[in-house]
Amino acid sequence: MRHADRVRDRRNRVIVVAADPAVVAGVGSFGAYVLSNESEQKKAAEAAARAPVEGEKDWDATKLGRNRVAKSVTYPMKPPVGGDHDQAWMNCEGDVYKKPVPDMKAVHSLEHGAVWVRSSDKASASTSRSSPRRSAGHRTRR
Known part of the structure; x- marks a missing residue:
């Protein structure tokens, strides 16, 4: 049974080590998307403010x-x-x-x-x- 415990622990470590970068990349991508979207909205509002009034x-x-x-x-x-x-x-x-x-x-x-x-x-x-x-x-x- 000890061998089975070691195999399970090793598998869990591999899953955690492999999943951590994916989670970090996902959170970072989501943050970048939100910031980019806000930046685009701000740029659009600034462009509208600079546009001539009819x-x-x-x-x-x-x-x-x-x-x-x-x-x-x-x-x-x-x-x-x-x-x-x-x-x-x-x-x-x-x-x-x-x-x-x-x-x-x-x-x-x-x-x-x-x-x-x-x-x-x-x-x-x-x-x-x-x-x-x-x-x-x-x-x-x-």
């Missing part, structure tokens, strides 16, 4: 001007994104205006970092429902 336009800020003027300004784009502007700006505390904001005042506000969200009565009902609203305690300007 309909996106840009303007040369050096040609638009940044002067405060008293005369009326006609902007080459609608809504204006920059250029000469009024000497006074709009309240930039997140107010929602019921009436259109004068372009020249809005451009001045943009120069100081304000965000200007513009809508019209032609907007769909779903767009109107998703439009920005002020938080409690702030005024709506008329």
